[in-house]
Amino acid sequence: MQLYGTDISSRLLLGTAQYPSPAVLRAAIEASRAEVITLSLRRETVGGSGAGFWEFLKDSDCRILPNTAGCHSVQEAVVTAQMARELFGTDWIKLEVIGNSNTLQPDVFGLVEAARILCADGFKVFPYTTDDLVVGEKLLEAGCGLLMPWGAPIGSGQGLRNPDALRAMRAHFPDIPLIVDAGIGRPSDATRAMELGLDAVLLNTAVAKAGDPALMAQAMVQAIEAGWNGYIADPMDPRDMAVPSTPTLGMAELI
Amino acid sequence: MNIIVNGQPHEVTKATLADMLSELDFTSPAIATALNGRFVPREDYSETSLSEGDRLEVLAPMQGG
Numbered sequence: 001m002q003l004y005g006t007d008i009s010s011r012l013l014l015g016t017a018q019y020p021s022p023a024v025l026r027a028a029i030e031a032s033r034a035e036v037i038t039l040s041l042r043r044e045t046v047g048g049s050g051a052g053f054w055e056f057l058k059d060s061d062c063r064i065l066p067n068t069a070g071c072h073s074v075q076e077a078v079v080t081a082q083m084a085r086e087l088f089g090t091d092w093i094k095l096e097v098i099g100n101s102n103t104l105q106p107d108v109f110g111l112v113e114a115a116r117i118l119c120a121d122g123f124k125v126f127p128y129t130t131d132d133l134v135v136g137e138k139l140l141e142a143g144c145g146l147l148m149p150w151g152a153p154i155g156s157g158q159g160l161r162n163p164d165a166l167r168a169m170r171a172h173f174p175d176i177p178l179i180v181d182a183g184i185g186r187p188s189d190a191t192r193a194m195e196l197g198l199d200a201v202l203l204n205t206a207v208a209k210a211g212d213p214a215l216m217a218q219a220m221v222q223a224i225e226a227g228w229n230g231y232i233a234d235p236m237d238p239r240d241m242a243v244p245s246t247p248t249l250g251m252a253e254l255i
Numbered sequence: 256m257n258i259i260v261n262g263q264p265h266e267v268t269k270a271t272l273a274d275m276l277s278e279l280d281f282t283s284p285a286i287a288t289a290l291n292g293r294f295v296p297r298e299d300y301s302e303t304s305l306s307e308g309d310r311l312e313v314l315a316p317m318q319g320g
Contacts (some may be wrong), residue, residue, distance in 0.1 A: 015319060040312060043261040043313065044315035086294075087285060087315075190268060
């Protein structure tokens, strides 16, 4: 798939937070075969705490997708994006403008406004949005080249709360990369997202909080590949009644 | 001069942002700054002067989802 003109072969984008240790994070990234990993910015402590972590990830071959997690206003998100561009040396930004602290659902009005400002400034915006078609259209008008609808609230692991809406997004935006961002809990959730025709999945907690994060990362990438291949292979339509799969022609008369 | 650095009050003697970051012991090259809610590019550090009560944010890479 192509994200802003860049060929990305892995359809799993992986978050880097909440792992039990840097070694486990590294193992999970390797097992996931992810080419894009998400990062954030937080206050530096005197003497420097973030640098070591950054050095470790800079050595990986992954593309960095910084986020604006925790930003509740347009100004916070825009300034965070500007700082991320300098710090990580990339114009990719996962744009989050959070509207509610409990549900972490996007403030879609602020999201569209921030996207417009950042796209005009040359950013390649990855907007964390809802599955609302009109909001999607507004984001594309603002200059976004892809959409990242939620499956369920961030970190909830509930899977796809509204698969019909995601299917409608696929039909409505046939040529726009659609990445399910947030809510995936199990490999079957990821498979289902891919079977709906979405292009990729971005997840973090489902891997980081698994008992064996590296094994879960492997399971997720297998699930995503299976779902995608299943979508491309054009599945059969369900039938109400049974249809024999073994030929009935040539059946022996045995009674 | 008293300023707020990452939410905490600090007393500093230097005038420019570049000198102040050294004074505050922010030695890592992997930082980005905002002054009073506005991004300050790295190339502007030596020409950026701070005033009493200014709010400085110094951010670094962190794990994220």
